[in-house]
Amino acid sequence: MIALTLILLLSPLIGTLLLLFFQNSSKNLTILISNISILVAFLLSLFLLYLFYSSNSSSISANFLTFADTKLFSLHFGIYIDSLSLIMSSVVTSVSLLVHYYSISYMKHDKSFNRFFVYTNFFTFSMLLIVFANNFLQLFIGWELVGLSSYLLIGFWIKKESAIKANYKAFLVNRVGDIGLLLGLCLILLSYNTTDYNQIFQIKNSINLDSVSIFGFTFNALSAICLLLFIGAMAKSAQVPLQFWLPDSMEGPTPISALIHAATMVTAGIYMVARLSPLYELTDGVLVFILYVGSITAFFLGLVALVQNDIKRIIAYSTISQLGYMTAALGASLYSLAMFHLITHAFFKALLFLCAGSIIIKCHHEQDIRKIGGLRKYMPITYLAFMYASLSLIGFPITSGFYSKESIIDAIGYFGHTIPYLMLLLSIFTTTLYTSKIFFKVFFGESTLPKEEQNDNPKNENDRQMLLPLFILTAPSVFLGLFIYDPLMIGILFQNSLAANELTIAFYNDYVINSFKFFLHSFTSINFLILLIGLIFSYLYYYKKAFNINVPQFIRSTLTKEYGFESLSSYFIPKIQNIFTKYLWRKIDISTIDNGLINNTSSLFSNLSSKMKKLQTGFIYHYSLIIISALIFLLILVRITY
């Protein structure tokens, strides 16, 4: 199994290298190489999943490459095979495969077609590095490489000014979180001389007894490390306050918005906390912190989506909000529920983005939903796919999204976390609103397509490569939840990878009972009530335009400005940075050191010498005067001493 996993991991890497060297070749070769490398990875994921469950083996951790092996420390690259990593890798590779296939059509007119697939293959490889990491160093390496791929892909269209600004911002914000992750990693290496997951898991109780001194305050070592690692997750998974890079990352091509900024990269933080759940379970304060960060993100960023008009930005804010759900679940020690929502969200969010891409292509790169309309007739497949994905997103009963989201909300309420419960509950309303906003505005109403394209012949919707993934993704978006709900809740699915299984099992046995009963029960729950109110409201408001709401101006402007994060990051921080650094440079480096010390010293010398120079007057009698008077002086001196 280890060998197969290794092939799985390296297959996208080989794809990247091949694509890199054959960059100037034909498109067909690129398509072939890129899709096959991901296909291999995907098939191996499924096969390994089957092997793992059928052979009932426990988790395996093996090293395959030595990073450094010295007397002081021993660092390796390795793979960690267990249910969590295999399931995650299946999700990653499946979404990646579909996105690759989709991009064949989406990017077909782009000049840098080959370069796109180099980057996406490299991204898949880096993501798999994180998924299969068996030590903290490899986690960090994969983490940064994923950030690099994101940087390269957001700024894929290098001539686009906004894209270049966006990828710079995204990379730097991710780096802020990486400081926390790096400090956590270094603290682990320094104090315990190992970065291996299994070794740290074994000594986790003694770590909990250690303390570390930070800025003069002593903290519990385990809490400090877990908090630092979570700061990295906050940046990568776009939690408040490090979330403002994600909406701008929509500057990249839509397929990679689907792959990276919805399904996989941003979920790396969630995956990390889930993987390290044995550690997080022993901390107290950190989990509460995570819970509140998640709920606040879920609620407040969902509100921002209501005032957006760009289709991709709305879905981006929706992603941030859903990541908040996952984070809140992690904070409530419901790791398997968080992973469940991660899986279902990957599918339906990717589907949403791919539909958005299909719409964008059809409307000639128009992304403003106020300027599109009436596409139901001309894009039936996209319409249906979007509808199913939206139903899953808002949590309509029977869909996957329903099972994962409602379980989280109900479980958090069940375990007594009132405020997060209320925030997540209210978010159902906002989610319903903004999702239906897109739905009604884009698919209904007046069509804005030029007359010659108003053709409801389904063959004219879009290429086969764009539509097939939409077909394929609809199935897991709608039905996956139903199938894996029971095994997941009672712990068969994730087995021993995640800690605090007993909480989920208790919730399941007490509240849920089984998936069918949960489905029936949902119709009488307050969640469904809110959902219905939201649907009716948006139907009347967005579709029928039955009434007008006058939102107070200050609320509208606060939301439009994304609580000030936008102006902070795009205006204030760059401006202050420019002024501050220029000031430092001119005042200290140039004035004080360079001019003050160095140039002044040298001009001191030249001044001194020009003054001394005046002694050499060039007149003979001055010189002879000095000679003679020196002689007389010496004679007198000799006379005196003797």
Added chain:
Amino acid sequence: MFDYPILSILIWLPILVGLILVSSNDIGKSLSTTITLLTTLIILFISIKLFQSYDYSEGNLQFVERFVWISGLNIFYYLAVDGISVSLVLLTSFINFLIAIYASSEDYDNKSSYLGYFLILEGLLMGTFSAFDSILFYIFFESLLIPLFLIIGIWGGENRKYATIKFFLYTFFGSVLMLISIIYLANLADSFAIEDFYYLTLSFEEEVLLLLAFLIGFGIKIPMWPVHTWLPDAHVEAPTSGSVILASVLLKVGGYGMIRFLLPITTEAGIYLSDYMIYLSLIAIIYISFVAFAQEDMKKLIAYSSVAHMGFVTMGIFLVFNLMGNNPTAAAIGLEGAMVQMISHGLISAALFFCIGIMYKHSHSRLIKDNFGVAQFMPIFSFMMVFFLMANSGLPGTSGFVGEFLVITSSLGSSFLFGFLAALSLILSASYSLKLGKNVLFGDNQKNSQGYLECKSNEKIVLGTLVIFVLYLGISPDLLFNLLDKSVSDIISSISLGKA
């Protein structure tokens, strides 16, 4: 083992060929380029052989050559290498080989003298890294200034006279302080060999003064803040290859000197003053990154970036003092981190200066605002430059990460504040490196008024080889660690010896 004196060949062969080239009367560009290429290739082979026959497990000095030189003053011609020297010798020969390959892209008058000076410089650098007699070390250390002075002064930019004289006098001032200390120590130890200094017992005041003298002497070379201001001017005015050798190798001479002289000799004073010196290094890392961000000249930006990266080196070295007593493992990690950072920074800054040189060739301007939209016309070059900019900001998977990671780990052993401040370089170095990439490589350039053209094959070879090595050292720095491990532990034990 070898029967021929490998170290002396490494030193004198390039000096000889260089002198011939310099004193010849301009024998033509292609001939001199070929001669330089051959010589540097031979030196590279010899240094690889040195590396291969160096015995890792036995960390003592190897390939010793010791002859009486000036018997009246007890000065010996004493050459030897240990792990640290071998890695720096390899770096020197490799970078010089790349310079020789790149030389066919450069177009200067009197090219044979130009290349001759580089060969002389290479030989002198080999001497600096293998000298174990302090006067011999000092002679090589000082004479480094002469070829570089000439390279910048003759083939440099418009303001070259100011820059080169500033560079020369500044560095020379520090070295004079170093000479005084060496003579003082030699008087006490009755011998000029460096290892004899390690066994001296010195009073605390003596140690403090010696520390300050060596600190200023080597600190100017590294360069440390605040004595770094010669570096931006020197880089801006120097020709491309001059900048490359200055940034990659000459700065490391300062670090090497610190490891050889400062660490083992002035231990007590070092432990006492280590906090201040770490603060200086942190100022270099953080403050200089801010200054680098404000630059409008590409070469100055990378020059300040060099100062910031060398801040990690000095931090690693001074952390050894800080952690000697309570956490020797962390001290060793810090020193290894400093060494790896030296090698890695040598490769990365060389690459970046080559990149800037290639762009300058077309646009004839080093200002950022005059260079934009390069990626449209030079895609392969831009790909490699983005790689190097990412390596500069410490991306894991490149060698730039390893050194910083180890130094941060070791600094956490001293105080969380140190580790946190050092880790800030993650954002800061990314901010200025990517700012450079953003403004220069990306963006729209319709007219191509700068005349950008994809780089030639010799430039591709130069950059490509550097990509391969930076990647290799980033994925498996084990190669380097094997070399350094024993030497680092030997140094740590000789420090405790000096302490005891």
Added chain:
Amino acid sequence: MIPISYYLILSTIIFTLSIAGIFLNRKNILVLLMSLELMFLSVNFNLITLGNYLGDLTGQVFVFFVLTVVAAESAIGLALLIVLFRNKKTIDVDDLSELKG
């Protein structure tokens, strides 16, 4: 006999006169050269006096050395003066300041 001090005082007076001649002339290099000769005269005078006083012939013999050197030096000095005049058209001491720092 005439006490030796008279001779020595005489030579000192001649020496002082020559120094005065160097300093008090601003106009003429020739006067400079002449006062230089006077200086040599006083030195020679001193040598002979003391040679006689100490009964050593060395003093008088040395005068011949001095005279030879003085003669050569005067010749050169005058030659230099002529060349100087040809180039500078003046022998004013005040104008000879090109070696100023």
